[in-house]
Amino acid sequence: MPSALARAPLITPTHVVVALLFATAPWWITRIGLYPYLGVEILVWMIFALGYNLLLGYGGLPSFGHGAFFGVGAYAFGLAQLKLGTGLWSSLGLAIVAAALAGALVAAFISHRRGIYYALLTIAFGQVFWFVAVKWHSVTGGEDGLLNVKRPVLDLGFAAFPLASNTAMLEFALAAFVVVSIFLWRLVHSPYGRVLRAIKQNETRAAFVGHPVWLYKWSAFTISCAVAGLAGAIFCLAQQSAYPNVMSLHQSGFVVMMVLVGGGLVSFWGPVIGAIFFILARDLLGAYTEAWLLWYGLLFMGLVLFKPEGIAGAWQSFRARMTPSPKEGGGLA
Amino acid sequence: MSQPLLKAEGLAKRFGDRVVLQDVGLEVEEGEIHGIMGPNGAGKTTFFHVLTGQHKPDAGRVTFRGEDITGLAPREIACRGIARSFQLMNLFDDETALVNTMVATPEMRARGFDLFSDAARLEAATERAQRALADVGLEHQASARAKGLSYGERRALEIGVALASDPKLLFLDEPTAGLGAEGTERIAKLIGSLRRKVTIVLIEHDMRFLFGLADRIAVVHWGQVIARGTPEALRANPWVQRSSLAA
Numbered sequence: 001m002p003s004a005l006a007r008a009p010l011i012t013p014t015h016v017v018v019a020l021l022f023a024t025a026p027w028w029i030t031r032i033g034l035y036p037y038l039g040v041e042i043l044v045w046m047i048f049a050l051g052y053n054l055l056l057g058y059g060g061l062p063s064f065g066h067g068a069f070f071g072v073g074a075y076a077f078g079l080a081q082l083k084l085g086t087g088l089w090s091s092l093g094l095a096i097v098a099a100a101l102a103g104a105l106v107a108a109f110i111s112h113r114r115g116i117y118y119a120l121l122t123i124a125f126g127q128v129f130w131f132v133a134v135k136w137h138s139v140t141g142g143e144d145g146l147l148n149v150k151r152p153v154l155d156l157g158f159a160a161f162p163l164a165s166n167t168a169m170l171e172f173a174l175a176a177f178v179v180v181s182i183f184l185w186r187l188v189h190s191p192y193g194r195v196l197r198a199i200k201q202n203e204t205r206a207a208f209v210g211h212p213v214w215l216y217k218w219s220a221f222t223i224s225c226a227v228a229g230l231a232g233a234i235f236c237l238a239q240q241s242a243y244p245n246v247m248s249l250h251q252s253g254f255v256v257m258m259v260l261v262g263g264g265l266v267s268f269w270g271p272v273i274g275a276i277f278f279i280l281a282r283d284l285l286g287a288y289t290e291a292w293l294l295w296y297g298l299l300f301m302g303l304v305l306f307k308p309e310g311i312a313g314a315w316q317s318f319r320a321r322m323t324p325s326p327k328e329g330g331g332l333a
Numbered sequence: 334m335s336q337p338l339l340k341a342e343g344l345a346k347r348f349g350d351r352v353v354l355q356d357v358g359l360e361v362e363e364g365e366i367h368g369i370m371g372p373n374g375a376g377k378t379t380f381f382h383v384l385t386g387q388h389k390p391d392a393g394r395v396t397f398r399g400e401d402i403t404g405l406a407p408r409e410i411a412c413r414g415i416a417r418s419f420q421l422m423n424l425f426d427d428e429t430a431l432v433n434t435m436v437a438t439p440e441m442r443a444r445g446f447d448l449f450s451d452a453a454r455l456e457a458a459t460e461r462a463q464r465a466l467a468d469v470g471l472e473h474q475a476s477a478r479a480k481g482l483s484y485g486e487r488r489a490l491e492i493g494v495a496l497a498s499d500p501k502l503l504f505l506d507e508p509t510a511g512l513g514a515e516g517t518e519r520i521a522k523l524i525g526s527l528r529r530k531v532t533i534v535l536i537e538h539d540m541r542f543l544f545g546l547a548d549r550i551a552v553v554h555w556g557q558v559i560a561r562g563t564p565e566a567l568r569a570n571p572w573v574q575r576s577s578l579a580a
Binding site for chain 2 (some may be wrong): 005006008186187188189191192193194195197201202204205206207208209210211213214217219290330
């Protein structure tokens, strides 16, 4: 009998290709007119978008306020370093925990909802976090945010690397991305991931075959927030500051656009493509015009209208046309 | 006498001022196929919803293997070994037939919060899922997506998903809805082949179909059980003969 369910390898060739691409970036990125810090930014967004897609692509749960948890991670990292004086690892850990806790709290209020009500609640909660960041001067520094966050030395026990240079930051962000992408790759192919996808397609039926739907929705949100928190923490480290803008509605919108444009609904790697595409578009279009978002927005609308499966979806249909074979199912492969 | 597998007594349900069920009872013995028939709007599906947890009854009691399950959530009822199929199809449309049944297996329920192992390597779950597909005659379609299956195949998969959860008791809500004569015949054969493997409660419009399969039948009308008995006994029942229900 043909196996209808392909086994998922621990690491795919795509993992290796993406990792090599970024690992070698310091040697070529300036030659093509870009700069290492851009690589850092892209990696941060890749982490954020991959984690977000667990929720949107795999859980079918539209969170439009996810920037809040990216921001919680950034602020938590900054605060841990500035107020508690913790080192790199514990600050990162605290940022992840803080974002996960914030996510768990919000998820507790929204996980019985779905569709538009779910989306609206996430926007409302996202704005609450943004508002707190702006108004709670004594802790968050208000509009100015947290300044003078240091880039500490990365101590691995056997060796230590200063993160002061953007090249070092790039390698550090890449390491984080590799860990996250393997973790999420395992996750979406695990029994948990399978059930989550089933819930996306049919909550009622999932409950009637005995799955605790609420708990899955709650935990998917929380995990996705933890990943967003890690991305936020690395962003804070890279920017050496955290400010309200990182948790604004814009930020939340960007990650949605990245995931959709890249094709997160049909491919695990969609968000990665989307993040690269978005940041490059920002820099390259932005060099020509202040109104780059207008052009990007038009592109986004065109894509939603004509190819809602995004870049990854276009690639998949192109490949399907090149190799005509009976299509085996799998959806998000 | 041994206790029945499922016992419902005095179930009542109203939506607003519309009484849908009043004082409905049912006893299902282990191993039987128990039919429920009645005209459209008689309350059959609501009755199923109350028994499987979709709706809480306003009054009455449901016991399953001696345990009170009245008003439990669908998930809790499912975990105790009651599965159901749906009149309007309720599948995981983007998944393959195999994943549809696999997600329903008790193994997946037990390992659902395992975040790291590969679901495709859960031998027990895949084997049970494949068995469920074979039971409903869909093993050759294991890797086809649910939404790409024919209507009749989707009907069969609907039952396959319920079977994969390894139920003690299986509720089938109009499994032949929308099928032609040939499809109905196939589903009848399929349900017949499940006899003795699992206890079945079957809602059906099609009298010929139901009379050929069921060991006992309850006739529901206006939210009440108006007659019950073996198909032979019911054929002689004046109400059934008089009504348009008679085959």
